[in-house]
Amino acid sequence: MDGRSILVIEDNPDDQILTVRALKSASVDSPVIVLEDGEEALKFLFGDGDQPSRNVESVGVVLLDVKLPKVGGLEVLRHLRSSPSTQWLPVIMVTSSDEPADLLEAYRLGANSFITKPIDYREFVEQMTLLARYWLQVNRVPNASAVRSL
Amino acid sequence: MIGRWRYWRLKTKLLFLTLFTSALGISLVCISLILVENQNYRKQLESELHVIAGILAEQSAAALLFTDREQLGSIISSLKRIGTIRQACIYTPGGGVLSALESQDTRPCPDITQPLEAGFVGDAYQLLIPVTLDNETVGHLYLTSHLDVMRNHIRTFVLVTIAVGALILLALVFLALRLQRIVSGPILTLSETAERIARDADYTIRAPVSGTDELGRLGNTFNEMIGTIEQQNRRILESRDSLERIVEARTSELSMANRELEAFSYSVSHDLRQPLRAIEGFGQALEEDCGEQLNDAGKDYLRRIRAASVRMASLIDGLLVLSRVSRQPMENESIDLTTLLQEISDELMNIDDSVPTEVNIQKGIQVVGDSRMLRVAFQNLLENAWKYSARVEKRRVDVSAVETVSSITIEVRDNGVGFDMRYIDKLFVAFNRLHTPSEFGGTGIGLATVYRVVRRHHGEISASSEVGKGARFDVTLPVSRR
Amino acid sequence: MRDHLKFLLIALLQCCLSLAPAHGSVRSEYEVKAAFLFNFTRFVTWSHAENSAEPLEICIVGTDPFKELLDPIRGRLSQGRELQLRYPEIASDLSGCDVLYISESQSRNLNLLFDAARQQGILTVSDLPEFVRKGGMVGYVKQGNVIRFEVNLKAATDAGLTINSRLLELAVRVLR
Numbered sequence: 001m002d003g004r005s006i007l008v009i010e011d012n013p014d015d016q017i018l019t020v021r022a023l024k025s026a027s028v029d030s031p032v033i034v035l036e037d038g039e040e041a042l043k044f045l046f047g048d049g050d051q052p053s054r055n056v057e058s059v060g061v062v063l064l065d066v067k068l069p070k071v072g073g074l075e076v077l078r079h080l081r082s083s084p085s086t087q088w089l090p091v092i093m094v095t096s097s098d099e100p101a102d103l104l105e106a107y108r109l110g111a112n113s114f115i116t117k118p119i120d121y122r123e124f125v126e127q128m129t130l131l132a133r134y135w136l137q138v139n140r141v142p143n144a145s146a147v148r149s150l
Numbered sequence: 151m152i153g154r155w156r157y158w159r160l161k162t163k164l165l166f167l168t169l170f171t172s173a174l175g176i177s178l179v180c181i182s183l184i185l186v187e188n189q190n191y192r193k194q195l196e197s198e199l200h201v202i203a204g205i206l207a208e209q210s211a212a213a214l215l216f217t218d219r220e221q222l223g224s225i226i227s228s229l230k231r232i233g234t235i236r237q238a239c240i241y242t243p244g245g246g247v248l249s250a251l252e253s254q255d256t257r258p259c260p261d262i263t264q265p266l267e268a269g270f271v272g273d274a275y276q277l278l279i280p281v282t283l284d285n286e287t288v289g290h291l292y293l294t295s296h297l298d299v300m301r302n303h304i305r306t307f308v309l310v311t312i313a314v315g316a317l318i319l320l321a322l323v324f325l326a327l328r329l330q331r332i333v334s335g336p337i338l339t340l341s342e343t344a345e346r347i348a349r350d351a352d353y354t355i356r357a358p359v360s361g362t363d364e365l366g367r368l369g370n371t372f373n374e375m376i377g378t379i380e381q382q383n384r385r386i387l388e389s390r391d392s393l394e395r396i397v398e399a400r401t402s403e404l405s406m407a408n409r410e411l412e413a414f415s416y417s418v419s420h421d422l423r424q425p426l427r428a429i430e431g432f433g434q435a436l437e438e439d440c441g442e443q444l445n446d447a448g449k450d451y452l453r454r455i456r457a458a459s460v461r462m463a464s465l466i467d468g469l470l471v472l473s474r475v476s477r478q479p480m481e482n483e484s485i486d487l488t489t490l491l492q493e494i495s496d497e498l499m500n501i502d503d504s505v506p507t508e509v510n511i512q513k514g515i516q517v518v519g520d521s522r523m524l525r526v527a528f529q530n531l532l533e534n535a536w537k538y539s540a541r542v543e544k545r546r547v548d549v550s551a552v553e554t555v556s557s558i559t560i561e562v563r564d565n566g567v568g569f570d571m572r573y574i575d576k577l578f579v580a581f582n583r584l585h586t587p588s589e590f591g592g593t594g595i596g597l598a599t600v601y602r603v604v605r606r607h608h609g610e611i612s613a614s615s616e617v618g619k620g621a622r623f624d625v626t627l628p629v630s631r632r
Numbered sequence: 633m634r635d636h637l638k639f640l641l642i643a644l645l646q647c648c649l650s651l652a653p654a655h656g657s658v659r660s661e662y663e664v665k666a667a668f669l670f671n672f673t674r675f676v677t678w679s680h681a682e683n684s685a686e687p688l689e690i691c692i693v694g695t696d697p698f699k700e701l702l703d704p705i706r707g708r709l710s711q712g713r714e715l716q717l718r719y720p721e722i723a724s725d726l727s728g729c730d731v732l733y734i735s736e737s738q739s740r741n742l743n744l745l746f747d748a749a750r751q752q753g754i755l756t757v758s759d760l761p762e763f764v765r766k767g768g769m770v771g772y773v774k775q776g777n778v779i780r781f782e783v784n785l786k787a788a789t790d791a792g793l794t795i796n797s798r799l800l801e802l803a804v805r806v807l808r
Binding site for chain 2: 635636668671674675709710711780781796798799802
Binding site: 014015018117118 | 427434
């Protein structure tokens with residue numbers, strides 16, 4: 001791992017704990033940043049203005065919950081995809097159901113993948129394992145400078 | 151020609167009838183006139199000849215008595231002036247001819263000792279009268295006249311009658327052509343109006359009515375009828391409009407209810423699951439991180455908590471499926487059920503192959519319906535078959551289908567524990583279970599879902615079983631496309 | 633014409649059979665005259681004979697040339713009157729006669745007979761030559777083989793007799 005962190009945006013405190021624990025069980029070493037809602041997430045990534053904050057470069061992958069208060073998950077996704085600095089940021093949507101409508105909308109907006117939050121915790125851990133293998137080890141975020149030259 | 155009477159136009163029929171009766175009448179009159187004239191003429195001829203004969207007889211009585219041939223001759227020759235007399239003979243009482251008319255084309259005097267046919271004989275009229283003096287027959291007078299004049303007269307009469315008749319008939323043709331319009335006019339107008347109304351479906355049109363005869367009454371009745379149709383149409387449209395409004399209202403109510411249900415399901419799917427997730431998640435975490443600190447009882451309680459949350463999760467899933475099956479719009483298509491069932495049974499065998507299983511699915515079962523819903527339904531049925539035959543030595547599941555003209559019945563059979571037929575009424579009711587949780591786990595929603603799917607396909611489901619000998623479920627689906 | 637002759641022969645035969653069975657096919661002169669005599673009476677009207685029931689007397693005076701030839705007409709009806717024959721001897725015995733046949737033997741008594749006839753209204757008939765010129769009313773004449781007659785209408789009218797025009801038509805000569 002190249003030291004970048006996993007940004008988890010999740011409103012429910014229980015789910016926050018469980019997600020972090022699942023990552024640990026899946027042997028993911030990267031640091032995990034947990035944010036509570038979409039507003040905080042945007043502030044973290046973009047700062048107060050439209051200026052991208054330096055936090056962006058420290059993030060390796062975003063685990064974005066679909067259902068967030070204030071600014072919703074899909075809204076955050078839209079912001080991420082519309083800003084050039086975060087365009088290439090891998091975003092994995094986290095849903096608690098597999099309603100086709102949600103998934104389609106997410107993919108349309110540019111989500112890279114999704115996982116569900118099943119009741120069976122073991123499943124969740126398995127999925128996290130898969131996630132870690134691909135998104136954190138195989139996938140590399142291109143250089144920020146390389147993005148700007150495009 | 152008469153055979154095609156039906157196909158004639160009204161005008162032609164009326165014309166034909168009028169002219170036929172007129173012609174018949176005129177012909178009959180002409181014929182009777184001709185006959186009467188003929189009779190009269192004959193009578194006249196007869197009486198004329200009789201008069202002539204009488205006069206002649208009276209004149210020649212004396213000459214006969216005195217056998218004065220000269221006198222007789224001169225008497226008879228006076229007949230020469232009457233061109234029609236062919237012969238006149240005067241006989242003595244013994245039958246001898248004393249005198250006769252001598253001219254170019256005379257006939258011989260007949261022998262009056264033989265019986266003589268008097269009257270119209272052949273093409274002549276002949277008569278024989280006695281010449282008397284003081285009531286004593288002193289001789290006989292024979293007279294014969296040809297009928298050419300009479301014939302000519304009759305012929306002329308016939309021709310004139312025919313000519314007059316024909317002229318009258320011709321005049322009648324014109325008259326009839328005019329007059330038939332009086333009758334056929336209103337009828338044609340009415341017929342045209344009816345055609346127009348039928349063609350344009352315009353029930354505001356009314357037929358013009360004139361007169362108070364049967365045609366007038368027909369016209370009025372017809373108009374009344376059209377008026378009634380118009381009124382009824384309006385009422386139908388009104389009621390249809392009001393029905394449509396009702397339907398709209400209901401539809402909007404329904405769609406509102408549906409949306410509420412959707413929102414409810416969505417909420418259930420997300421919000422209800424979260425606490426369950428927490429229970430299960432922290433339960434596992436507790437087990438993993440603090441398991442050594444628990445005694446056996448604690449571990450047992452924890453296990454039960456986790457099991458309960460899993461059960462609740464599957465209940466919620468089942469309910470969500472049931473609700474989706476009820477509200478989702480159906481997308482009907484032709485489905486190869488054999489393939490679907492094979493997939494499901496393969497999945498089930500993958501999940502649990504602890505019991506040796508034989509599965510026989512009839513080939514080529516085709517149904518029409520919503521593939522997602524049917525998958526859910528048959529998945530439930532096959533899962534049940536698997537679940538309730540988990541304890542047999544060799545599991546056997548058979549699926550067969552029987553087709554009729556209007557439907558197809560799919561039979562799913564297993565050799566599991568079966569159920570008590572006494573409780574068959576509760577079989578498809580949600581949350582009702584026919585086995586205790588210690589016998590078999592389950593939510594009690596599965597068969598309710600199957601029932602809901604089958605009903606939405608306008609089909610029927612029935613079940614039969616013998617405890618210990620397995621169960622059989624029959625699903626009947628209609629074949630015709632909707 | 634041949635037929636006519638044939639018929640005539642047969643007719644005459646039948647006539648003879650009916651009228652005079654004794655004689656042959658042709659009628660004798662006095663047969664015809666007898667028939668004529670009878671027929672004359674049918675065309676004469678006597679002024680005094682209004683009672684038509686009275687018998688009609690034919691008187692033959694002089695030698696009777698007819699003899700039995702008059703038998704057929706005896707008893708026959710002429711104008712409803714029964715014919716009777718009388719043979720008076722003398723001229724004075726003529727009362728009751730309607731018709732007087734004057735035979736040849738009485739040629740000298742003609743005027744006497746004529747007077748009597750005129751007075752008593754008797755029709756005088758004879759076959760004396762020039763009978764009607766002499767004053768007789770109906771006289772037989774012979775034209776070849778045909779018996780015909782003449783009529784003195786004046787003499788008849790003087791005697792109060794009316795002679796039917798039909799008879800006059802047939803007469804050879806009518807003296808008025």
